[in-house]
Amino acid sequence: MSESTVLEAARRVRLMGFDVDGVMTDGTIWFGPEGDSLKGFNTLDGHGLKMLAGAGVEVVIISGRSSPAVRHRAANLGITTALLGVENKREAMRELAAARGLDMDECGYMGDDIVDLQVLRACGFSAAPANGHFFVRQHVAWVAEADGGRGAVREVCEYLLDARGALDDLLQDCLR
Template sequence: MAQPESAAKIRLMGFDVDGVLTDGSLYFTPNGEEIKVFSSLDGHGIKMLQQAGIEVAIISGRSSRALALRAANLGIGELHMGVEDKRACLDDLLARRGIARAEAGYMGDDVVDLPILRACGFSATPADGHPFVREHVDFVASRDGGRGAVREVCDFLLASRGVLDAMHAAYLD
């Protein structure tokens, strides 16, 4: 399990899409348009990361208009779709931002995500991530992909920085 000290250093958190921000199901209309279902809990967690100064990126092997719309809705400027080499994409992003790998995190769910997961200072997977991936990450969420796993990771990162309680308290005022 990840230690709060290492999670507190994260300046950029990246997410996979299918199986992380969604439940991994692929829906297509008769016209071939892809439909994705996202969790509003996860979306608010992403917004909270941004409010705390943690940059958010999406690095996905697939491309979809639905994802582009969701990323725009969340104010995520670093959207990388159709990426074959996610680790190389991350390295380029970090170089442009002046961020060390130890200050980056990523959440993925399948074995194809292991190269990027192992390159980060913090790695996570949903509860229903592939069993082999669960053995090789810092944090395994108790919730499934597309069902609050991202929010759980966001809350862990914010708690590790010591800001989660204050962010929650603001909703009680």
């Protein structure tokens, strides 16, 4: 895809979905002695998600793994739709789009592994972190410079905001 085509696809996004492990986190899962799992989330990514939502793009989480930590993080960020333990992410995104009266070309998704390819290819805009699986990086519209859990989510949020013409105003507001 040409840069102008990718930018136009980004401009159309009204619903942006994110995978968790490897995208919102670095993919590491820590297990405690009782079997509880811990995940680390990047605060820069979190603020990017809030800015994107504040600009009118609905942010959703669609993950194959279910985790109380992810539910807590979603609530902390004001993300009201967190679909966890999803086997078919493409179908989940299609259902979300249909419920909102959106076409799939108005949807975007950021994923990192081959299990994300179906939803990535179904959306109008697709993205991966720099350390996403090589095959995934070959089949998305946009690849972040940062790794998953290390700022990739923030990068894609700012790219989407810039495509909408909203990033400069948001950044300038920070100086006031």
